[in-house]
Amino acid sequence: MKRSVAIDMDGVLADVESHFFEWYKRDYGVSLTLQDIIGKTEDDAFPEKMVIRKFATTPGFFTTVPVMPGAIEAVKKLMEDFEVYVVSAAMEFPQSLSEKRIWLTEHFPFISWRNIIFCGDKSIISTDFMIDDHIKNLDYFKGKTILFNAFHNVSYHHHTRANNWDEVLALMQESLL
Structure with missing residues (x-):
């Protein structure tokens, strides 16, 4: 077996990391890199708090x-x-x-x-x-x-x-x- x-x-x-960057740039006009968020929690990774949760609850996020x-x-x-x-x-x-x-x-x-x-x-x-x-x-x-x-x-x-x-x-x- x-x-x-x-x-x-x-x-x-x-x-999802690259997808978060793509959607963040699309919605906020700011390009971030892995170096900008390395070591941070998911809730604190982006300047706009809870943006990862926002994207994860947006229709179409997971299919793309x-x-x-x-x-x-x-x-x-x-x-x-x-x-x-x-x-x-x-x-x-x-x-x-x-x-x-x-x-x-x-x-x-x-x-x-x-x-x-x-x-x-x-x-x-x-x-x-x-x-x-x-x-x-x-x-x-x-x-x-x-x-x-x-x-x-x-x-x-x-x-x-x-x-x-x-x-x-x-x-x-x-x-x-």
């Missing part, structure tokens, strides 16, 4: 997020050796449910609907591995964790970190040995 891996959507499969570089190829590769589940705490933004499903169908059509889990609390997930950009989801996970690098998690060092999908694949390959 294959071992299992839970993969987060936002910040791992979906490049770009795919994280290398994610499609990496997930296909992982599926050769692991049972892959996409796990999103989508209940935080309930309007995102249908948009996230549309996005997954467009970009990851090879993932069965049976392997997509929209939940509120990821502590219920019981896979062998979890790849996520939020430590709140990894800290209580009972399996092996990979922290996908993001602006808001650079100060945390108590999970194995991957900066990109190539590093995730290398870590997962090591686990097979």
Whole structure:
């Protein structure tokens, strides 16, 4: 039987950071870079407080997020050796449910609907591995964790970190040995 891996959507499969920058420039006329927000919380990342929440609750945000570089190829590769589940705490933004499903169908059509889990609390997930950009989801996970690098998690060092999908694949390959 294959071992299992839970993969987060936002910040791992979906490049929400670049999308936030794009929408921020569109709505506020200001170009920010990763260096401008590195190490800040999501609530404090942009000069306008709570703008990330504003964008995340705007219709069309989740259907137009770009795919994280290398994610499609990496997930296909992982599926050769692991049972892959996409796990999103989508209940935080309930309007995102249908948009996230549309996005997954467009970009990851090879993932069965049976392997997509929209939940509120990821502590219920019981896979062998979890790849996520939020430590709140990894800290209580009972399996092996990979922290996908993001602006808001650079100060945390108590999970194995991957900066990109190539590093995730290398870590997962090591686990097979």
